[in-house]
Amino acid sequence: MVSGRKARIVLYLWRALGGKPNFSRQGGDMAIATKIEAAIVQKEDAGGKIARHASLLSQQLQQLRTRMYPPKSEKSLRPFLTNEVSKLTSIPDSTLKLLSSEGRGPIPGRLENNHRVYTLAQINELRELFASQKPADALRFLPRRREGEHLQVVAIANFKGGSAKTTTCVHLAHYLALQGYRVLALDLDPQASLSALFGAQPEFDVGANETIYAALRYDDAERRPIRDIIRKTYFDGIDLIPGNLEVMEYEHETPRVLAQKSGSGAIFFERLKLALADVDQDYDVVILDTPPSLGFLTLSAIYAATSMIITVHPAMLDVASMSQFLLMMGDLISVLNESGAQLDQDFIRYLVT
Known part of the structure; x- marks a missing residue:
């Protein structure tokens, strides 16, 4: 009988070709699987293998979405x-x-x-x-900002991954929209889980220059107004700026610009706040889903935020990690203050998740 790994290869190949494999014979299907497996092992390096696995997973996720949300492969909200x-x-x-x-x-x-x-x-x-x-x-x-009230920009942050930042963002956005508020959800995480939960699969539904990076980038010719990259979601009252791996370009580009003192426009930590000012009157609340790091995107979010929610699991390691996050954040904010940044937040709260 063919081994479990080779059986899976044969099954995958014959499904793709529309045929039916035969695992009972030692030649034929098994021989083909052996040759293909050997060729893959010989020709692929680690990077190629990881890229192939990522492509397969993306395709399978897309197929799963097509089956789960017929006929348009789009999420919908119940009445x-x-x-x-x-x-x-x-x-x-x-x-x-x-x-x-x-x-x-x-x-x-x-x-x-x-x-x-x-x-x-x-x-x-x-x-x-x-x-x-x-x-x-x-x-x-019809809840709306009263005259004189500023746009609330809520950053959900923590250094540690898996602390339910994205889950908190989604539930908060849903709750506010159900109450009648106008909400903008902004995905700053390259993993783009927030985008996926709102129905935008980052590999297929988010093209080049369609993330927040498009509004933050230093290249004047390629930079886009933030209004151009906002899209509607299936949840009435919630708009989305999606994320994908392109968001990481800001983390790579900013150190070079700072070192070379190049790039036009505002300094890195001001760019997000200035971009959001263009849609100030369109929303009551903006929710920022930050990456699990203290990079340039997270610092930009903290500077742009009028309030912050720090998520934490009630476990010793998670609390210890949050302590380090707060120490690092305090040091970095001091550096920003020396550069002229003034952080004025309405509240900072801790959410046990």
């Missing part, structure tokens, strides 16, 4: 029952039913049991309708 809508909007259930029967406002859908349901986009239409009809209570129905 909400009228009692759920009432809790989210402070609009009585009876009022919602009256609006529906009179044909006013968005027309709800119907489930198989004839229950009325609204999409999140329709819920936001209801909020706008009631806010316009009752200006004195507008903020109760």
Whole structure:
């Protein structure tokens, strides 16, 4: 019988060719698998093997997404029952039913049991309708920044990976959007888990110069306005600036620019804050998902943030790691202060995850 590893190779090949392998004979399929395996081992170095594995994983993830989210391979949000809508909007259930029967406002859908349901986009239409009809209570129905309030930029940060930074970002964005706030989620992590959770697979859905790097880069000819790289998500009220490996270019490019004193525009830590100023009036909250490091991107996020949430697992090693993170961050902020940076944050909180 063919070995387990060779059996997997044969199975993969025959699936690709649309045939059916035969593992019972010693020649034929087994011989082909042996030759292919030997050729792969002989010709591939470590880099080639890793690249091939990455390509296979990406293709399989894409196939999985196609199966999970038919027919367009896109995530979608479920509709909400009228009692759920009432809790989210402070609009009585009876009022919602009256609006529906009179044909006013968005027309709800119907489930198989004839229950009325609204999409999140329709819920936001209801909020706008009631806010316009009752200006004195507008903020109760349609939460927005009050006059004079600044844009809240919340950085979720920690030096240690796996502390639920991205999970926190997603849940916070979902919660705020369900309350009616306008949210921008910004993925600063090259691993792009936040982007993936919002339905953007970084290898396939995010092209060159479509990440935050496009708005931060030092090359004037290639730099893009931040508004050009913002995209809608399946979750109404949440926009996204996706990430992918391109984001790392900022970490590589900034030391060279600093050493050579080249590059035009603001110094590295100011660039993100200045870019966000262009969309200041479009959102109530910006959520920054930072990489698990204290590089130039994380420092830029800390400088741009009006508030910070530091995630930590309730375990001794994680708390010790956070202690080192805070010490390093304090030292680096002191260096930024010497360069003219002034950090003025509304709050810093610790979230046990």
